Amino acid sequence: MIFGLVHPLLDITATVDQEYLDRYGLKADDGILAQERHKTIYEELLSGSRFEVKKTPGGATQNALRIAQWYLKRKHATTIVGCIGGDEVGKDMEKLLHKEGIRTEYLVDPCATTGLCAVLVSAGANRSLVTRLDAANLYKHSHLLSEGVWQTVEESSYFYMSGFMLNFSFDTMAAIGDHAVKENKCFMMNLSAPYLSSLFKEPMQQVLPYCDIVVGNSEEARTLAENFGFEETELYEIVRALADLPKLNSKRKRIVMITQQEQPIIVYSEGETKEYAVLPISPEDIVDTNGAGDAFVGGFLANYA
Numbered sequence: 001m002i003f004g005l006v007h008p009l010l011d012i013t014a015t016v017d018q019e020y021l022d023r024y025g026l027k028a029d030d031g032i033l034a035q036e037r038h039k040t041i042y043e044e045l046l047s048g049s050r051f052e053v054k055k056t057p058g059g060a061t062q063n064a065l066r067i068a069q070w071y072l073k074r075k076h077a078t079t080i081v082g083c084i085g086g087d088e089v090g091k092d093m094e095k096l097l098h099k100e101g102i103r104t105e106y107l108v109d110p111c112a113t114t115g116l117c118a119v120l121v122s123a124g125a126n127r128s129l130v131t132r133l134d135a136a137n138l139y140k141h142s143h144l145l146s147e148g149v150w151q152t153v154e155e156s157s158y159f160y161m162s163g164f165m166l167n168f169s170f171d172t173m174a175a176i177g178d179h180a181v182k183e184n185k186c187f188m189m190n191l192s193a194p195y196l197s198s199l200f201k202e203p204m205q206q207v208l209p210y211c212d213i214v215v216g217n218s219e220e221a222r223t224l225a226e227n228f229g230f231e232e233t234e235l236y237e238i239v240r241a242l243a244d245l246p247k248l249n250s251k252r253k254r255i256v257m258i259t260q261q262e263q264p265i266i267v268y269s270e271g272e273t274k275e276y277a278v279l280p281i282s283p284e285d286i287v288d289t290n291g292a293g294d295a296f297v298g299g300f301l302a303n304y305a
Contacts, residue, residue: 067298
C-alpha cells in the first residue's frame with residue numbers, strides 16, 4: 001500500500017478570461033496563497049452562478065495518489081492522511097476519494113474549514129492557482145500516532161509526501177521516516193517548490209536522509225544546490241550530489257528524478273545518470289497544465305510499487 005501525508009484541498013476549476021484574472025491581480029500561469037482580496041473568488045465559484053465549475057480532490061500529494069490509485073485499480077491501494085474541516089466540502093471530497101477506491105484517514109477539525117484551491121484556466125491552457133489552506137495546515141502529529149492511523153503506516157510499504165509538509169509536519173515526516181528505515185520501506189519526497197530549500201532548509205536537511213527517492217524539477221534542484229552550498233552548478237552534477245547526500249537506510253540506493261518541462265527527465269540510480277525523453281504533446285491536446293508533475297509522480301509510484 002502507498003501512504004500519502006497530504007494537504008487535502010478541494011480543487012474548484014473554472015475557465016475564466018483575462019479580465020477576471022486582472023480583477024484579482026492574478027497571473028495567467030502561477031500559484032499563490034490566497035489573500036484577503038481573493039476571498040470572494042471561492043464564493044463566486046462555489047455558487048455556480050457565473051461559471052461552470054468542476055470539483056475534484058486536489059493538493060499535490062493527493063493528486064499524485066489519485067493517479068497511482070487509478071493506475072493500480074485495486075481498492076485501498078493508496079491511503080491518504082491529512083486534516084480537513086468539519087464541513088460539507090470535506091465530506092464531499094472524502095466521498096469522491098472513496099468512489100475512486102482510496103482509503104482516507106483524515107483528521108477532522110470541527111472548528112476549521114476544508115482547504116480550497118481555485119484553479120482558474122485561461123487562454124493557452126494556462127492555469128492560475130489560488131490556494132486557501134485552512135484546515136490543511138492544522139494536521140496534528142498525535143493523529144498519526146493514534147491506533148487506527150498508525151496501523152495504516154505499518155500496513156504500508158511506500159510513503160510519499162511533498163516538501164510543503166516541512167512547514168508544519170516535520171515531526172510526522174520524521175516518525176514515518178524512522179519507521180521506513182527500521183522496516184526497510186520506501187520513503188519518497190517531492191522538493192515541491194524552490195523557496196522550500198531556503199525557508200525550511202533545516203527541516204529539509206533533516207528529512208532528506210530518510211529519502212530513498214527524491215523528485216523535483218530543474219528550478220527546485222538548482223535552488224536547493226545554491227541554498228545547500230553545493231559546489232556543483234551543472235544540473236547533471238547537482239543530481240549526483242543530491243543522490244550522494246547522507247542517507248539513513250543503506251539497504252536502498254537513492255534515486256533522484258528531475259523533470260525539465262518538455263526536456264528529458266534526468267534520473268540518477270545505481271550509480272548512473274540517464275535521460276528519459278518526454279513524449280511530445282500537441283498544444284491543442286493540452287486542456288490545462290494543473291497537476292502535470294503530480295501525474296508524473298503518480299504514474300511512477302504505481303509502477304514502482
